Amino acid sequence: MERWRNKVAVVSGASGGIGAACAQALVGAGLVVVGLARRQERIEALRETLPANQRSRLHALKCDIQEEQQVLQAFEWTQRQLGGVQLLVSNAGIIASTELSGAQNTPEIRRTLETNIMGSVYCIREAFQSMKSQQAAAASSGGGGGGGGGHVVIVNSVAGQQVPNLGPQLPSLNIYPASKFALRAMQEIYRQEFQRHQTQVRVSTISPGLVDTDILPAELQGVIKQHMPMLSCKDVADAVLWTIATPPNVQVSVPVSVCATHA
Numbered sequence: 001m002e003r004w005r006n007k008v009a010v011v012s013g014a015s016g017g018i019g020a021a022c023a024q025a026l027v028g029a030g031l032v033v034v035g036l037a038r039r040q041e042r043i044e045a046l047r048e049t050l051p052a053n054q055r056s057r058l059h060a061l062k063c064d065i066q067e068e069q070q071v072l073q074a075f076e077w078t079q080r081q082l083g084g085v086q087l088l089v090s091n092a093g094i095i096a097s098t099e100l101s102g103a104q105n106t107p108e109i110r111r112t113l114e115t116n117i118m119g120s121v122y123c124i125r126e127a128f129q130s131m132k133s134q135q136a137a138a139a140s141s142g143g144g145g146g147g148g149g150g151h152v153v154i155v156n157s158v159a160g161q162q163v164p165n166l167g168p169q170l171p172s173l174n175i176y177p178a179s180k181f182a183l184r185a186m187q188e189i190y191r192q193e194f195q196r197h198q199t200q201v202r203v204s205t206i207s208p209g210l211v212d213t214d215i216l217p218a219e220l221q222g223v224i225k226q227h228m229p230m231l232s233c234k235d236v237a238d239a240v241l242w243t244i245a246t247p248p249n250v251q252v253s254v255p256v257s258v259c260a261t262h263a
Contacts, residue, residue, distance in 0.1 A: 001029050001030070001241070001244075001245050002030075003248075004029060004030065004031055004086075004087070004244060004245075005029075005030035005031070006030060006031070006032060007031050007032070007086040007087060008031070008032045008033075008034065008078065008082045008083065008084065008085050008086055008087070009026045009031045009032070009033045009034070009085070009086070009087035009088070009089065010033075010034045010036065010074075010075070010078060010085045010087070010088050010089070010123070010127060011023045011026070011033060011034070011035050011036065011088075011089040011091060012036045012037075012063075012065055012088075012089070012090055012091050012092035012119070012120075012123050013036070013037060013065075013091040013092030013093065014033075014035030014036060014037050014043050014046075014060075014091070015035070015037035015038070015039040015040070015042035015043055015046075016037075016039070016042060016213070016214065017211070017213035017214065017215065017233050018091055018155055018208070018211060018213060018233045018236045018237065019035070019037070019089070019091040019092065019155075020035075020042070020043070020046050020233065021232075021233035021234050021236065021237040022089050022091060022155075022236070022237045022240050023035045023043070023046065023058060024046065024050065024237070025234070025237040025238070025240070025241055026087075026089075026240075026241075027050060027054050027057050027058050028054065029241060031057070031087065032057045032059075032082060033057060033058050033059065034059045034061060034074070034077075034078050034082070034085070035058060035059065035060050035061065036061050036063040036065065036071075036074055036092070036123075037060075037061075037062070037063065037092075038062065038063070038064045040060045040061065040062035041060075043058070043060035044060045046058070047060065059081075059082075061074045061077060065092050065115060065119030065120075065122060065123055066111070066114040066115050066118065066119055068118075068122050071119070071122040071123055071126060072122075072126065075123075075126035075127070075130065078130075079130060083134075084130040084131070084133070084134050085127050085130045085131065085150070086131065086134070086150045086151070087150060087151050087152075087153070087244060088123060088124060088127035088150075088151075088152045088153065089153045089155065089240060090120050090123050090124055090127075090152065090153065090154045090155065091155040092115060092119055092120075092123075093115060093116045093155070093157075093179075093215070094111065094112055094115050094116065094215065095112065095173065095174075095176040095215055096108035096109060096111065096112045096174055096175065096176070097171065098172070098174050099172040099174055100172060100174040100175060102172075102174075105174075108174075109174065109175050112174070112175050112176060112179060113175060113179055116176070116179035116180070116182075116183070117179050117182050117183070117186075120154065120183060120186070121186075124152055124154075124186075124190065124203075127150070127152060128150075128152065128190075128194065128199075128201060130150075131149060131150030131199065131201045132197060132199050132201065134150070135149055135150075135199055135200060135201075149199055149200025149201045149202065149248065150200075150201045150202075151201070151202045151203070151204070151243075151244050152190065152201065152202070152203040152204070153203075153204050153205070153206060153240055153243055153244065154183055154186070154187055154203070154204070154205045154206070155205075155206050155208070155236065155240075156180050156183045156184060156187075156205045156206065156207045156208075156255060157176075157177075157180045157207055157208060158207050158208065158209045158257055158259065159173065159176060159177040159180045160177065160180030160181050160182075160183055160184045160207060160255075161181075161184065161207060161255065161257070163177045164177070183205070184205065184207075184255060187203055187204075187205045187253075187255070188253070190203045191203050191251070191253060200248065202248075202250075202251050202252070204243045204244075204251075204252040204253075204256065205255040205256065206236060206239050206240055206243065206255070206256050206258060207255040207256065207257045207258070208231055208235075208236045208239075208257075208258045208259070209230075209231060209257070209258065209259035210228060210229075210230045210231065210259075211230060211231045211232070211233060211235075211236060212230045212231065212232055212233070213233060231258060231259070235258060236258060239256055239258045242256075243256060
């Protein structure tokens with residue numbers, strides 16, 4: 001992890017759950033972290049819980065990744081204030097409380113797609129453009145290939161590999177698994193494009209199983225906690241740290257699945 005020290009990471013959805021755990025873990029590993037979230041104040045509250053010598057390395061930006069202009073502004077700020085981004089943890093995601101076949105559910109379905117897919121597209125595009133320009137600048141100045149390039153880590157879900165059958169008594173996952181299947185395909189597309197541009201930027205996917213976060217509807221959380229083991233957010237953050245700690249010449253292309261077991 002030493003090569004990541006003082007590098008800049010952007011984490012989307014950093015106000016809680018997996019995103020907050022990733023932001024905390026990355027700051028602890030020596031990175032400078034820009035946390036993006038609609039609830040900026042929660043990132044600021046997280047910063048106050050960090051050791052005093054780490055607080056200056058966590059920046060909180062208000063950003064709803066559904067809104068392309070807000071994403072552009074966040075990455076422009078990161079470029080202007082910190083010199084660009086070397087690591088992106090594309091984590092923000094939501095699930096609607098509706099059925100895919102439900103009546104008048106367009107706003108909920110659209111919000112899920114705009115966040116989980118288009119929000120990821122906006123963030124990954126801007127991060128990659130920053131990483132690519134830094135590599136080109138390093139090469140033109142005689143610095144070789146840019147010090148190992150950058151890394152994009154997509155936080156996906158095992159629901160992006162197989163649609164869970166929750167049974168008739170539990171809420172529908174509606175469009176959520178479809179959005180996660182899309183992210184799974186996008187990883188391979190990004191891998192091919194990053195190579196096509198002859199960059200050293202890597203892209204990896206972490207696919208957690210059930211995680212103890214507030215993304216799930218309350219009625220579903222209660223049933224799951226009674227019958228199934230759940231991951232902590234720190235477990236997923238540890239998987240992110242492991243992924244970016246792999247050597248610069250290693251491409252983790254197969255989604256890394258992280259699931260809980262009974263103790």
